[in-house]
Amino acid sequence: MKRNAIFAVAIGFALLLTLASSAIAGEDNETVNKYSLWIGGHYTDFSDYTKKVGEYDLGNSEGLPEFAGKLFSRSSNSIFKLYGHYYDDQNIYGVANATVSDKFKAAFMYRSLVHRSGQDMLANLNAREFYPNAPPPGLGGKTLTHEILDPGADYDVHRQEILSKMEVLLSERNNVRMMAAHRSILKDGTTQKMSNDHCYGCHTTSRTGKVETRQHQLETGIDADVKDFNVGYRFGYRHFQSNGPDAYGYWSEAKHPGSNDPKWAPEFGSRVLFDDTTLAFGVLPETEKMSHKVRLKGDVGKGNLAGSFVYSRAENKSTTLTTDAYAGAARYAVPLSPKMRLLAKMSMRRVTADDPFIDLPTFRAGAADGNEKDFDYIRYSTLDRSEFKASAELITRVNPRWTLALLGGYEMTNRDDYVAYDDGTKTKKMIGQAKLRFRKGLRYSSYLKYRFESISDPFVSARGLFESSGYGVLVPAVSGSSWIFYWQREALRYQDITSMPTQVHNFEWRSTWQPSKTYSLNLGVKGKLDKNGDLDSLDVEHTSLVPHAYLNLMPNMKWTVTTGYTYNYDKSRIPIAIALFDG
Amino acid sequence: MHHRDKNGPRSMALIVILGLVAAFMAAAPTLQAEVANEVCAGCHDEVSEMFMNTSHGIYFSDNAALADASCEKCHGSGVEHANEGDPALVINPSNSDQFGAAEMCLTCHDDHKFDDWQMSSHKGADITCADCHKVHVDASKSSMKSSPQMCYTCHTDVRAAAYMPSHHPIAEGKMKCEDCHNVHGGSTAMTLDDSGRELCLSCHGEKEGPFVYEHAPVSEECLVCHTPHGSVANSMLKQSEPTLCLSCHPMHFHSISYAVDGPFTIRDRSGVSTLDGFKVGMNTKCTQCHSEIHGSDSPSQTMSTGGNTLTR
Numbered sequence: 001m002k003r004n005a006i007f008a009v010a011i012g013f014a015l016l017l018t019l020a021s022s023a024i025a026g027e028d029n030e031t032v033n034k035y036s037l038w039i040g041g042h043y044t045d046f047s048d049y050t051k052k053v054g055e056y057d058l059g060n061s062e063g064l065p066e067f068a069g070k071l072f073s074r075s076s077n078s079i080f081k082l083y084g085h086y087y088d089d090q091n092i093y094g095v096a097n098a099t100v101s102d103k104f105k106a107a108f109m110y111r112s113l114v115h116r117s118g119q120d121m122l123a124n125l126n127a128r129e130f131y132p133n134a135p136p137p138g139l140g141g142k143t144l145t146h147e148i149l150d151p152g153a154d155y156d157v158h159r160q161e162i163l164s165k166m167e168v169l170l171s172e173r174n175n176v177r178m179m180a181a182h183r184s185i186l187k188d189g190t191t192q193k194m195s196n197d198h199c200y201g202c203h204t205t206s207r208t209g210k211v212e213t214r215q216h217q218l219e220t221g222i223d224a225d226v227k228d229f230n231v232g233y234r235f236g237y238r239h240f241q242s243n244g245p246d247a248y249g250y251w252s253e254a255k256h257p258g259s260n261d262p263k264w265a266p267e268f269g270s271r272v273l274f275d276d277t278t279l280a281f282g283v284l285p286e287t288e289k290m291s292h293k294v295r296l297k298g299d300v301g302k303g304n305l306a307g308s309f310v311y312s313r314a315e316n317k318s319t320t321l322t323t324d325a326y327a328g329a330a331r332y333a334v335p336l337s338p339k340m341r342l343l344a345k346m347s348m349r350r351v352t353a354d355d356p357f358i359d360l361p362t363f364r365a366g367a368a369d370g371n372e373k374d375f376d377y378i379r380y381s382t383l384d385r386s387e388f389k390a391s392a393e394l395i396t397r398v399n400p401r402w403t404l405a406l407l408g409g410y411e412m413t414n415r416d417d418y419v420a421y422d423d424g425t426k427t428k429k430m431i432g433q434a435k436l437r438f439r440k441g442l443r444y445s446s447y448l449k450y451r452f453e454s455i456s457d458p459f460v461s462a463r464g465l466f467e468s469s470g471y472g473v474l475v476p477a478v479s480g481s482s483w484i485f486y487w488q489r490e491a492l493r494y495q496d497i498t499s500m501p502t503q504v505h506n507f508e509w510r511s512t513w514q515p516s517k518t519y520s521l522n523l524g525v526k527g528k529l530d531k532n533g534d535l536d537s538l539d540v541e542h543t544s545l546v547p548h549a550y551l552n553l554m555p556n557m558k559w560t561v562t563t564g565y566t567y568n569y570d571k572s573r574i575p576i577a578i579a580l581f582d583g
Numbered sequence: 584m585h586h587r588d589k590n591g592p593r594s595m596a597l598i599v600i601l602g603l604v605a606a607f608m609a610a611a612p613t614l615q616a617e618v619a620n621e622v623c624a625g626c627h628d629e630v631s632e633m634f635m636n637t638s639h640g641i642y643f644s645d646n647a648a649l650a651d652a653s654c655e656k657c658h659g660s661g662v663e664h665a666n667e668g669d670p671a672l673v674i675n676p677s678n679s680d681q682f683g684a685a686e687m688c689l690t691c692h693d694d695h696k697f698d699d700w701q702m703s704s705h706k707g708a709d710i711t712c713a714d715c716h717k718v719h720v721d722a723s724k725s726s727m728k729s730s731p732q733m734c735y736t737c738h739t740d741v742r743a744a745a746y747m748p749s750h751h752p753i754a755e756g757k758m759k760c761e762d763c764h765n766v767h768g769g770s771t772a773m774t775l776d777d778s779g780r781e782l783c784l785s786c787h788g789e790k791e792g793p794f795v796y797e798h799a800p801v802s803e804e805c806l807v808c809h810t811p812h813g814s815v816a817n818s819m820l821k822q823s824e825p826t827l828c829l830s831c832h833p834m835h836f837h838s839i840s841y842a843v844d845g846p847f848t849i850r851d852r853s854g855v856s857t858l859d860g861f862k863v864g865m866n867t868k869c870t871q872c873h874s875e876i877h878g879s880d881s882p883s884q885t886m887s888t889g890g891n892t893l894t895r
Contacts, residue, residue, distance in 0.1 A: 032636075034723045056752040072723035076645055079638075079722065093756075113757045118749075119817045121874075124866040185786060196872035196894045198884055204872055215788040230693075240788035249895075251884060272884045281895040285880055287791050297698045306698040314791055319880050321793045333701035339682065343702050353793045363886055377889055382802035383793060395707060397682055405707055418799055437709050441671075442678050447708065459803050461831035487887035499821075499830035500807070510737065526740045548739040557629070562732065568743035572822060576829035 031075050038068040042087070055118045064088050077101045090114045090158050106166040114189075116156040121192050122146055122206050149207040157189035157211050176224040185215040195249030195281045199272050200257055205249060209282065212244035221293075229298030236291035236312075246280035270364045285318035303334025303342075323353040323383055340396040347389045353381035355417075363487070375487065384416035391431065401440055407433035420457035430454045444513050447524075451506040458500035458532070465497035465575075499540055499574040501530035522550035522564070538575040545569040618661035623654045630719050638722045657687065657718070676713040681706045688712045696767060703768025708737075715766065734760045741812045749820075750813030763811070779804050783811075794878030796891045800831075801877050824868035832869075 043063035064087075071082040077100060084094040096108045125146050165181035193209035196202075221234035253276040256264040269275060291312035298305055307330040314323040329347035336342055355378050363373040391409030398404055409431035420427050433451040438444075484492075510524035525547040532540035550564035624631035634640045643656075655661055657676065664673035676687070689697060700706055715733060717726050727733075731753050735742035741760075745753045752758050760766070763782060783805045784791050790801065800807035808827060809819045816823040825834070870876050875893045882890030 032723075055749065056755040056757060074641065074722065079641075081723070111757065113752060113755070115752075117818070121868070121871050124868065125871050185788075194871055194874040196874070196884075198872070198894070213789060215786075217785070238785075238788060238791075240791065242789070271886050273882050273886055273890050274884060279881070279895070281881060282875060283879075283881060284789050285792075285794070287788065289788075289791060295698070304701050306702075314793065316793050316880070319795055321795065323793045331699060331702045341682075343707070345702060356795055358795070358882075358889055360886065360889060375886060375889055379795065379797070379889075379891070381793065382797050382799040385802075393707065395681065397680065403680055403709060418802075435708065437680070439678075439680060439709070442675075449708075459800065459807060461799075464831050465833060485887070490887070493833070497831055499827075522736065524739060544740070546740040546743055548742075550736065562736075564739075566739050566743045568740065568747075574822075574826070574830040576826060576834070 034072040036070045040066045103169040109163040112160040144202045146204040160186040180220040183217040187213045193247040200255035209247045210244040215240045232295045234293040238289040241286045242284040289314040306331045321354045325351045343393040349387040353383040380417035382418045386414045388412045403437040405435040419462040428456045446511040449508040453504040460496040460498035463493045465495040468492045502532045504530040520552045541573040543571045636721045680709040699768030744812035747813035790877045795880045828869040
């Protein structure tokens with residue numbers, strides 16, 4: 001085994017014993033029971049891995065037995081299925097389904113996994129800040145230091161998911177059905193928690209944080225046929241809570257980062273919201289979300305109409321902040337002729353969120369030279385927005401072999417409080433798409449697609465780039481001072497920056513050739529080019545190209561062997577902002 | 584709201600099949616076979632034997648009105664095909680397009696989880712039921728062709744992404760494509776709509792908020808920063824840090840000074856930004872300090888940003 005190299009491979013996955021017993025109970029012609037049991041094992045060695053080998057495959061250096069079982073049972077009007085797989089204590093999968101005629105359906109699922117993020121948040125922590133011209137050994141300064149409070153710790157989270165759902169036919173007369181579903185996502189384990197002290201010193205600390213989060217979801221509703229429509233109502237509820245203990249960090253006393261001169265302590269203390277204190281950080285709030293949804297489906301004219309309306313409210317229980325969302329959607333599909341159909345979609349959404357008042361201490365309060373400043377502000381939410389989407393697609397079968405589909409669409413996002421380009425708030429998108437399909441029986445088929453999107457005013461970091469010369473812009477910056485203060489620098493930035501495109505070209509070609517029943521060949525390529533040339537700085541450009549070739553062998557009804565190769569090429573060119581100002 | 588079983592292909596297929604059963608019971612038309620099943624079995628003996636143990640077969644056998652019409656129920660009249668022997672003279676759902684097979688299946692499978700099928704991308708791409716479902720399969724086995732491999736045959740770019748260093752655990756068999764995608768169109772189970780943010784939050788509820796201190800792209804869409812099928816960068820980010828962050832934010836204004844050379848040995852400190860400093864700064868990840876990047880209720884330390892730097 002080569003030292004310091006990835007060595008994470010299952011060197012033993014031997015089948016110890018396979019019991020595949022299939023018994024068909026012949027009590028009568030209407031009852032069938034089948035079951036199978038598989039017993040195996042695995043051995044994994046991770047004794048010498050130093051690099052990321054996978055976030056979910058990581059395990060202990062050990063061998064364990066492994067089990068899987070399957071049960072199928074049916075009578076004349078009921079079916080019951082059960083499947084389970086035990087890999088180890090933290091990797092288990094089980095699913096059960098039961099059906100009695102069409103009157104009752106139930107399903108249950110459990111699955112678990114272990115997730116390691118596979119990254120050390122302290123890796124490559126090299127950045128430093130300006131150190132003034134003070135003689136050594138003045139090591140405080142603004143050199144970024146770090147501290148590992150629990151060296152050698154491993155972090156992983158055991159995720160368990162439990163899902164159960166059922167549906168009952170209440171009345172055959174109007175096809176009245178009631179449903180209920182529940183899902184829980186439980187996470188337990190440890191994670192790397194980072195805190196950052198950033199005034200006199202710039203100091204990052206890493207410690208183990210305990211993870212114990214609980215997310216529960218409930219959904220219940222009823223559906224019924226009402227005249228020509230099937231209508232339904234759903235109530236949804238989601239609750240998230242973290243039961244793990246809070247992590248605490250220490251923020252040091254505010255001082256001048258270079259000189260440590262006590263005369264500047266009030267000045268620098270005024271620049272921070274807290275110092276010389278221990279506080280909780282990385283706290284996950286308790287949140288709750290409730291929703292009401294009504295849906296409708298039915299035939300209107302020659303076409304089929306489906307629509308829905310949703311109202312939801314999310315609440316941060318820790319702060320009482322809320323978000324309200326209203327969303328409506330309608331889809332109409334209509335055959336214009338036996339060989340042509342039209343699809344029309346439309347949806348709207350309105351989101352409003354609370355805008356809390358942020359009450360901050362007064363800057364330079366009581367300073368001898370005055371220049372007090374109040375930084376209190378209202379944090380307007382970036383969630384506030386209205387969205388509208390519409391599209392229409394015409395699909396026609398030109399002849400038995402050729403199908404052509406043409407789509408046009410429009411999307412708009414209007415943000416209440418967040419600007420896009422040029423201080424606007426609207427992002428608008430025009431969409432055009434063409435798809436062409438060719439089929440020659442089962443022997444040959446080919447598919448060609450091109451999609452174009454033109455986007456005006458995409459999401460940006462508004463005035464996130466570049467800074468004007470402060471002395472020129474802000475004079476007089478602060479009365480009696482020639483300094484440029486930190487808070488003033490926000491006002492010096494003047495250019496928007498984004499990596500979001502204004503033009504997107506998407507294409508796809510795929511062909512399948514099946515010369516015989518025993519093999520087929522699939523060739524294709526997907527590509528994407530998006531770019532943004534509207535920035536005053538460098539252009540944005542993303543290129544993606546994914547060709548593939550698959551060969552499928554089907555020697556008989558029971559065997560299929562697929563072999564293939566996919567190549568993925570991605571290239572991005574984006575402007576990044578390099579600050580030239582320093583200290 | 585649409586329902587879709589999240590339990591994997593077996594259970595999903597079962598639900599689909601049971602939906603068929605339910606639909607048949609609701610419709611239960613009386614059919615008169617033009618060609619008896621026994622005639623079909625004369626040539627298609629392997630399929631015929633298997634069929635009685637399929638979910639369709641089980642239901643048909645329990646329903647007298649359908650018992651004699653099972654083959655033609657899906658394949659249409661078999662008279663010409665039986666006389667001529669030409670496969671083209673009978674309906675083959677595997678060899679159809681969006682104007683054919685799916686419509687036939689939906690005459691029975693009218694469960695509302697197919698509300699959006701007419702509008703779905705799959706139907707628009709001429710994907711039909713038989714492309715994903717195995718009809719002539721024993722009811723004790725899955726009637727779904729295996730996911731995600733089946734999906735990968737068309738979505739090859741997703742397959743490539745799913746094997747990149749950071750990915751959702753699809754390759755490990757811990758997730759299925761159906762966990763996020765409703766292959767029949769529309770939203771997935773337990774989600775309100777098919778917007779990307781809502782879909783992500785259905786599992787990652789800790790990022791729902793609303794938070795006192797927000798990060799605008801989190802409100803916008805998760806896909807501004809993440810690529811969910813997999814990426815080379817950690818945490819399924821589109822690019823590695825700090826490049827991704829710097830595409831919207833200026834670099835930390837001190838971070839490109841001269842680097843520390845060795846343990847706390849300070850080199851020339853002219854205060855001039857340098858290439859050395861730039862290289863060092865580009866190795867640092869922004870979330871090492873701005874750890875609460877998805878939002879926080881706790882103010883950060885600095886006054887100048889109003890406490891909104893998401894470091895706490």
